[in-house]
Amino acid sequence: MRIHWDEIFPVLEEFKKRFDLPSVSLIGEESGSPFKILISTIISLRTRDKVTLSASRRLFAVADTAPAMIRLKQRDIEELIYPCGFFRVKAGNILTISREIMGEHGGEVPATKEGLLAFPGVGLKTANLVLSLGYAVPAICVDIHVHRISNRLGWIETKKPDDSVGALEKVLPLKYWIPVNELLVLFGQKICTPRNPKCPHCPLHAFCNRVGVEQS
Structure with missing residues (x-):
């Protein structure tokens, strides 16, 4: 399956502009x-x-x-x-x-x-x-949002967040290793929620396999 990374990440970057940064990202940016x-x-x-x-x-x-x-x-x-x-x-x-x-x-x-x-x-x-x-060392930080969304989109197929790190390292282009956490944390808080994700309003709808999504 071809993943359109260079189309997906600009959409996520544009989405990020609408909200405050996650707390740790904000502290890092400030200090x-x-x-x-x-x-x-x-x-x-x-x-x-x-x-x-x-x-x-x-x-x-x-x-x-x-x-x-x-x-x-x-x-x-x-x-x-x-x-x-x-x-x-x-x-x-x-x-x-x-x-x-x-x-x-x-x-x-x-x-x-x-x-x-x-x-x-x-x-x-x-x-x-x-x-x-x-x-600024390329490293993929996988929390529950990154784990859930990466699997839901169909990028990887893993059971645990720590397993998702290695899986993402194999498929995600290096230039996206650092920003992926910040982008998907915001996306997971606002759109791609654990239960009843807001699929009709999702800017990544065209790129998503909706793995495991039963109701939205």
């Missing part, structure tokens, strides 16, 4: 800081976008670097990022990561997948988002 991207991505896990943005802004107003973060107590971080999901676990991970950045990485967020995955609470999704947004 260009790999540390802020890493920490805000950790906060974002299983948390709504608006909560992620407000919690990240509260935390960064107090501590926006690893040296500043390690001066806080875990309880301080918990209070600043509440009510994000699993805020106590995330606060502990944020503090541990900040200490490891200072103690083992010379104060810099590592720019390698292996270095990032060694941190507590950091999985493939978080590592690839930090690499792509923080260091």
